[in-house]
Amino acid sequence: MFLAFLLSLALEEPKTAQIDVRYENLSAEAQADFENAVAVWERCLVSDAPIKIVASSIKRGPTGFANHNSVRNKRYLPKRGVWYPTALASALRGRRVTEQDDMNVFLKEAGDGDNWHFSQDDPISEGKVDFINVAMHEIAHGLGVSSVIFVPWEGEPIASIGRPDEFVDFFEWSFPFREQDGTPEVYDTFLKLADGRRITKDFPEPSLELTYAVANPTIHFDGKHAVAANGGYPVGVTPLNVSHIPAFPRRATPIMLADSGQGESIRHPDKILLGMLRDLGWTITDACFERGA
């Protein structure tokens, strides 16, 4: 009840962005909770350009997965030689940069044997995975908390900037999934090691050195808003899984944990995640930021 109250309180704030979702095979309760996640983001992000999401259920694969459409080297983008998610590029430009969808979100099918927790059954019990939390997490990947550094799990562990076709082809995308051809995502340009080396600048690509760099325990996201939100401390990312944020001692559970939503209902983005989005180029409302844990 208390969580539902907090959610309803947040929803009294005005919408500052519009997110349109097309659903494919999501159950009614899954759709309702995806809308709850969307409603939170619509009151955090500031954009004049509507964001287009396709949310689909999958029978196999991970609990949740998302990827986004990208553009690079346009006048309205602050950095050259990096991919920007189209949702962010559109926000920066002030109108949509593509007629295609901005992101695809895949969520494990709800039904017998699933361990989803939906908000109508609050509070959550142990062993359940909170659907709203996972939906917010996957949308955050689609907004740009997403690295294109790839380390193969079979064969030689040579890391590259860009994902191979066999990985991309596992899912069906509603937009052309681009070859990254060695171009990093804007997110990747913030990744550094403690000795100051930048992941996108100071390592050969593809290479084993790059694998060791992304496996290094000091790998962190060096954006001023994220660091400020973390009390001035470096914001570690999960080694080898660098689009995710590990839990920090004495800090709120991050939305971007690699296994988010386990036994815990978090219904608002944390300040570190919101700081990261600001570093990437998003405008985030102050009300949303202040509400963040």
Ligand SMILES: [Zn+2]
């Ligand atoms: Zn994730």
